[in-house]
Amino acid sequence: MADTDLSELSLGARLLAKVDAWVFKVESSFNLMSALVILGLMMLAVVQVVGRKIFNHPIEGYPDLVEFAMPVFAVLSIAYTQKLGGHIRMEFIIGRFSGRLLWFLEVLGTLIAMFTIAILCWYAYTHFLRAWNIGDSSINIDLPIWPGKILFVIAFISLQIRLWIQLAGFIRLFLYPNSKPIGVPIIETVDEQAQHEIDAGLAGEDEKVNIVGSGVSR
Amino acid sequence: MDEFTIGLVGTLALLLMVFAGVRVFIVAALVGMFGTIAIIGWKAGAGISGTVPHSKSINYALGVLPMFILIGFIAYHGGLTHALFRAARAWVGWVPGGLAVASVFATAGFAAVSGASTATAAVFSRVAIPHMLEHGYDRRLAAGVVAAGGTLASLIPPSAILVIYAIIVEESVGTLILAGFLPGIVSALIYALLIIGQCMWKPELGRAIPSPPMSERMASIPGTIPIFVVVAVIFYSMYSGTATPTEAGALGAFVVLVVALVKGMKWGALKEALLETAKLTVMIFALIWGVLIFVRFLGYAGLPQAFSEFVVALPFPPVVVMIFILLGYAVLGMFMDAIGMLLLTLPVVHPAVIALGYDPIWFGIIVVKMCEVCLITPPVGLNCYVVAAVRPDIPLGDVFRGIGPFFAADVVTIGLFLAFPEIVLWLPKLVNS
Amino acid sequence: PGSAQAQEVKGPEITWRMSLWGKRRAFTEAPEYVSKAVSDATGGNFNIKLYYGQQLSKSKENLDGISVGAFEMASFCAAYHPGKNKPLNVLDLPFLPLANLDIMRKVHDVIYKHPSSTKALAKWNAKIYMSMMLPQYEYMGKGKPPASVADFKGKRLRALGGMGAAAKKIGAKPTSMPASEVYTALQRGTVDAIGFPYTYTFAAYKLDEISDWYTTNMSLGTVNCPIVFNIDSYEALPAQYKKLLDDVQDGAYEAQKAAYAAKDKVNVAKWAADPKLTAVKIPENQMAEFRKQAGRPVWEEWVKKNEGRIPAQELLDLVLKTAKGG
Ligand code: NA
Ligand code: NA
Numbered sequence: 001m002a003d004t005d006l007s008e009l010s011l012g013a014r015l016l017a018k019v020d021a022w023v024f025k026v027e028s029s030f031n032l033m034s035a036l037v038i039l040g041l042m043m044l045a046v047v048q049v050v051g052r053k054i055f056n057h058p059i060e061g062y063p064d065l066v067e068f069a070m071p072v073f074a075v076l077s078i079a080y081t082q083k084l085g086g087h088i089r090m091e092f093i094i095g096r097f098s099g100r101l102l103w104f105l106e107v108l109g110t111l112i113a114m115f116t117i118a119i120l121c122w123y124a125y126t127h128f129l130r131a132w133n134i135g136d137s138s139i140n141i142d143l144p145i146w147p148g149k150i151l152f153v154i155a156f157i158s159l160q161i162r163l164w165i166q167l168a169g170f171i172r173l174f175l176y177p178n179s180k181p182i183g184v185p186i187i188e189t190v191d192e193q194a195q196h197e198i199d200a201g202l203a204g205e206d207e208k209v210n211i212v213g214s215g216v217s218r
Numbered sequence: 219m220d221e222f223t224i225g226l227v228g229t230l231a232l233l234l235m236v237f238a239g240v241r242v243f244i245v246a247a248l249v250g251m252f253g254t255i256a257i258i259g260w261k262a263g264a265g266i267s268g269t270v271p272h273s274k275s276i277n278y279a280l281g282v283l284p285m286f287i288l289i290g291f292i293a294y295h296g297g298l299t300h301a302l303f304r305a306a307r308a309w310v311g312w313v314p315g316g317l318a319v320a321s322v323f324a325t326a327g328f329a330a331v332s333g334a335s336t337a338t339a340a341v342f343s344r345v346a347i348p349h350m351l352e353h354g355y356d357r358r359l360a361a362g363v364v365a366a367g368g369t370l371a372s373l374i375p376p377s378a379i380l381v382i383y384a385i386i387v388e389e390s391v392g393t394l395i396l397a398g399f400l401p402g403i404v405s406a407l408i409y410a411l412l413i414i415g416q417c418m419w420k421p422e423l424g425r426a427i428p429s430p431p432m433s434e435r436m437a438s439i440p441g442t443i444p445i446f447v448v449v450a451v452i453f454y455s456m457y458s459g460t461a462t463p464t465e466a467g468a469l470g471a472f473v474v475l476v477v478a479l480v481k482g483m484k485w486g487a488l489k490e491a492l493l494e495t496a497k498l499t500v501m502i503f504a505l506i507w508g509v510l511i512f513v514r515f516l517g518y519a520g521l522p523q524a525f526s527e528f529v530v531a532l533p534f535p536p537v538v539v540m541i542f543i544l545l546g547y548a549v550l551g552m553f554m555d556a557i558g559m560l561l562l563t564l565p566v567v568h569p570a571v572i573a574l575g576y577d578p579i580w581f582g583i584i585v586v587k588m589c590e591v592c593l594i595t596p597p598v599g600l601n602c603y604v605v606a607a608v609r610p611d612i613p614l615g616d617v618f619r620g621i622g623p624f625f626a627a628d629v630v631t632i633g634l635f636l637a638f639p640e641i642v643l644w645l646p647k648l649v650n651s
Numbered sequence: 652p653g654s655a656q657a658q659e660v661k662g663p664e665i666t667w668r669m670s671l672w673g674k675r676r677a678f679t680e681a682p683e684y685v686s687k688a689v690s691d692a693t694g695g696n697f698n699i700k701l702y703y704g705q706q707l708s709k710s711k712e713n714l715d716g717i718s719v720g721a722f723e724m725a726s727f728c729a730a731y732h733p734g735k736n737k738p739l740n741v742l743d744l745p746f747l748p749l750a751n752l753d754i755m756r757k758v759h760d761v762i763y764k765h766p767s768s769t770k771a772l773a774k775w776n777a778k779i780y781m782s783m784m785l786p787q788y789e790y791m792g793k794g795k796p797p798a799s800v801a802d803f804k805g806k807r808l809r810a811l812g813g814m815g816a817a818a819k820k821i822g823a824k825p826t827s828m829p830a831s832e833v834y835t836a837l838q839r840g841t842v843d844a845i846g847f848p849y850t851y852t853f854a855a856y857k858l859d860e861i862s863d864w865y866t867t868n869m870s871l872g873t874v875n876c877p878i879v880f881n882i883d884s885y886e887a888l889p890a891q892y893k894k895l896l897d898d899v900q901d902g903a904y905e906a907q908k909a910a911y912a913a914k915d916k917v918n919v920a921k922w923a924a925d926p927k928l929t930a931v932k933i934p935e936n937q938m939a940e941f942r943k944q945a946g947r948p949v950w951e952e953w954v955k956k957n958e959g960r961i962p963a964q965e966l967l968d969l970v971l972k973t974a975k976g977g
Contacts, residue, residue: 031493031496031497032493034496034499035489035493035495035496038284038285038288038492038495038496038499041284041285041468042288042468042471043472045285045461045464045467046468046472049455049461049465049468052807056805056824057824058807063278063827063828066278066281066464067276067277067278070275070276070277070280070281071272071276073284073496073499073500073503074275074276074280074499074500074503075271075275075503075504076500077499077500078500081497081500081501081504084497086497086498086501087243087244087501087504087505088241088242088501088555088557088558089239089241090236090237090554090555090558091239092237093237093238093239094238094239105238105239109239109240109241112244112245113244115248116244116247116248117244119251119264119267119268120247120267120268120271122264122268123267123269124268124269124271124272125268126265126719127265127268127269127272127715130715130718130775131734133774134735134774134775135734135737136732136734136735137734137735138732139711139730139732139811139827140815140826140827142733142734144734145732148272148276149272191607193600193603194336194340194603194604194606197334197336197340197600197604198337198340198604198607200291200294200334200337200494201294201334201336201337201338201339201340201341201604202294202340202341202344203291203295203490203491205294205344254721258720258721259720261720262719262721265715266707266708266716266719266721269708269712269716269719273708273709273711273712274709388704390832392835393835456839457839458840460839460841462832462841514707517702517707
């Protein structure tokens with residue numbers, strides 16, 4: 001998505017674009033945290049194997065430590081991925097619609113997601129509360145479990161915020177189907193999906209291939 | 219409504235919403251939660267569903283997923299793809315269709331550091347197709363071999379999809395990873411035989427290229443050594459018990475990272491790879507817990523047992539039922555993403571397959587092979603789009619036509635696995651005895 | 652339904668679900684017995700459905716499932732999550748003098764009935780019904796059979812809870828892993844020996860097929876795994892069903908003991924006849940020394956860590972007194 005020139009937009013659209021950008025900053029920092037934890041997990045495993053194999057000195061409670069860190073990369077980036085349209089769905093049918101009908105379906109889909117996440121978020125919170133109030137700990141080294149459980153609640157709240165922004169974005173598009181999309185992930189055509197894969201595959205190459213919008217698609 | 223009817227209604231609602239384009243993890247969680255609520259009431263049903271995301275994600279065995287994904291994202295930075303193709307070309311270029319055969323082996327080799335089928339197809343479209351076209355190879359063959367070769371990444375470890383299968387059906391992650399090696403190699407060999415046969419019959423499709431001198435052949439090897447190191451690390455550390463799958467994955471990622479850093483990978487590129495890994499990881503975790511909420515509902519509804527009893531009672535031999543199941547996957551795979559397809563179908567299909575007497579490890583390899591096939595079948599065979607897109611001179615239609623023989627080869631491969639399950643089970647059995 | 656059957660206990664139709672993990676095995680013969688006995692006695696009106704394989708909940712979250720009422724009955728092992736059930740962990744200390752399953756039953760029972768336990772479980776809306784007992788743990792492993800306690804030094808052992816703390820006292824490296832992973836871990840040398848309930852679990856996980864030796868007299872301790880009810884569901888039962896549950900308890904304990912005994916008979920004979928498998932008896936004076944080092948000191952550490960939050964010393968004393976027959 002190209003940078004939106006805010007000056008052309010109505011006040012509401014400008015506000016939406018600003019909120020979208022600001023929330024995305026928070027989401028991006030969550031994703032960075034999760035990326036760093038993955039890197040750390042890799043290092044920890046190397047230390048563990050070397051320690052165990054060469055010095056017969058494994059890290060005590062290593063599996064507990066891994067599970068303690070896991071919630072970060074298991075859930076924290078969930079809103080970031082939603083913003084980028086990264087959660088799998090079947091686009092084969094919806095991708096054929098356009099205009100108001102498409103935006104109407106997207107509004108419905110977003111409402112369904114908000115409803116689901118709202119309930120899950122509440123019951124993930126009660127799950128955390130039990131661990132917090134009564135207690136819960138890991139099998140080897142008695143690490144507390146509640147920090148992981150609260151992380152799921154935080155991630156679900158951030159996803160809910162993201163879904164509110166999307167809902168606003170899709171309703172706006174439903175009302176004004178010809179305006180520029182703001183704050184919503186756009187359905188990728190097969191070409192655009194292909195572009196993503198190409199970007200990944202050619203990550204180490206100097207010269208990139210750009211297919212989307214180049215009229216390559218037939 | 220009785221529990222079984224609720225189960226059926228829930229399954230229909232799930233399919234409807236999936237086809238309407240709602241995100242799969244949302245649909246699975248919603249239907250699972252309300253299905254459970256319909257059976258055991260609001261507080262209990264929503265309460266137990268709320269425990270699933272944390273309790274099912276936080277599982278030491280799942281720690282291998284980000285490691286495997288990371289290996290794939292970093293591997294593109296190590297210059298491995300060009301080195302692999304150069305070596306394969308130097309060593310097997312002399313056979314009929316030599317460059318196409320070399321492409322198969324190069325993609326298979328790269329599969330040992332990447333689980334991403336489409337990205338593998340993308341990069342080898344860049345690395346291998348120009349050489350084939352330069353030597354007058356048929357462009358359909360050139361496109362087909364890269365699209366098909368790319369799929370091998372899912373079968374040959376590291377592969378996220380094998381891990382996901384293991385987690386959903388509660389089999390050993392390590393065993394499945396080991397089980398993928400041999401079938402992956404068999405698939406590659408069948409592709410190679412197919413090309414050789416085609417090119418012997420019609421030499422104009424692709425001619426042999428003369429072997430370079432021995433010194434040049436030897437010189438092509440060092441560049442590929444990192445691949446062998448990664449294979450050795452993952453395979454040996456798990457085979458010998460030095461490491462759990464999660465640790466083996468981390469060691470593999472570490473090796474690839476060191477190679478990439480030596481080859482000049484910068485922090486910016488590493489950060490990019492890490493961010494992409496985090497994004498893909500959370501997507502897979504969300505799918506896993508979403509689907510497991512649905513699975514819990516199926517457990518309450520008793521649907522998996524009912525389906526397996528139904529399947530076992532069918533008046534056909536198991537192999538006929540199995541073929542029907544595979545045809546079902548082939549059709550679904552034309553429209554659905556591989557991971558989504560696996561996650562949504564396995565909870566019901568897997569118990570039935572086991573009840574029929576099939577081995578769960580064997581079935582895992584078969585369905586992952588089906589997932590590979592769905593990457594090359596129209597209308598949304600993503601690998602074909604990728605090839606066509608990277609090579610604007612090759613129309614999509616040509617890619618789909620070029621993939622035809624490879625599709626046939628995959629059918630033969632699956633037939634082989636059906637007839638000789640030992641191809642799949644030999645290695646895991648060897649390791650476990 | 653089932654009106655044709657003998658109906659000793661009359662009452663309404665009630666269906667309960669019980670959350671279990673793994674497959675049906677000697678360990679689960681107690682709930683199997685209870686399920687069958689109550690169904691038989693009520694002519695099928697009181698029906699307890701057993702759900703194996705963590706279908707209803709992960710084993711570590713069974714208390715959460717009970718708490719929200721997702722199922723009426725479940726079992727769990729206190730060692731899986733020390734933080735969830737502090738008072739019960741006294742039963743997982745190493746080298747407690749639980750000479751046989753009858754004594755174990757008495758000791759478990761008295762701790763389960765102690766107010767601090769019932770209070771802790773009530774927070775989960777749970778009430779303990781009975782213990783799914785596990786026999787005393789021994790080690791089975793690969794490599795040169797140990798001849799003395801000193802031979803365990805530096806060995807990597809799979810040891811849960813308090814047994815891990817005990818293993819550390821003799822210089823071993825304890826690590827815990829789910830039972831499902833132990834076969835691969837032992838076979839490939841990730842660990843040198845596995846601590847498991849003797850004999851049935853070794854055979855259930857096929858460790859006897861890949862091991863070189865096993866100990867027979869270490870009696871390392873055990874872990875406690877109670878069966879619990881959701882309190883609301885239990886309170887809602889008619890009085891005659893509550894009484895029925897009490898009445899079938901003895902039979903359930905006996906069924907469990909019989910299941911272990913049957914397995915022991917088969918395994919002991921099979922292992923004795925197996926030339927590859929050495930039975931190891933650690934000299935009694937060394938075991939006494941090991942118990943001295945890793946028994947009371949580990950108990951005292953546990954008491955020190957938990958006193959204040961729970962009456963740890965009182966619970967420990969109660970265990971020892973009951974075990975002595977007090
Ligand atoms: Na791979
Ligand atoms: Na497809």
